[in-house]
Amino acid sequence: GAGVSQTPSNKVTEKGKYVELRCDPISGHTALYWYRQSLGQGPEFLIYFQGTGAADDSGLPNDRFFAVRPEGSVSTLKIQRTERGDSAVYLCASSLGSGVEETQYFGPGTRLLVL
């Protein structure tokens, strides 16, 4: 079956612009996670959705970052007034159930470069 997909695969933007990154989870998965991976680092947690609601957004670095999942499936990560430090790979993962003990399946990521 289809795995987690993310679009676009690459995004280049200028400092100060607004970007949207999309994640399509595995069909039927109720939990969805966003992580950010900077060069040479492991992924860092941003936000966790259970259904339509953000159950934990404590990893979002500041109020320029926002994410939605209006119908409990596709999610969009939105970054306003992008800065060069936002350049990273943004990874999305989904899992079948609500518990963090469930296996998370990762998408290929969106590589964001802010010039």
Add this chain to the structure above:
Amino acid sequence: KQEVTQIPAALSVPEGENLVLNCSFTDSAIYNLQWFRQDPGKGLTSLLLIQSSQREQTSGRLNASLDKSSGRSTLYIAASQPGDSATYLCAVSGNNRLAFGKGNQVVVIP
């Protein structure tokens, strides 16, 4: 805050040797520990998941152990092959998230 450390950061081994990758974590209150593989420019592929009540998991040439009380896990890869060259990431689950180490970057020399 959970801190995950992976040692060594990078290593090169000749083909055929066994690989030993280490992971340590500071908070033992975890649900499970997972080892991932990441190829350059790619996403994460799950290799093994060990539940907190388990001691080890095996899949083919891969074996991962977990000592939850001491906050340690080890990934063994037997008879390494050039195709095993990749970055291996350790992640522990808890508090609504996975906490990752920085990875072990492995090169297997033919």
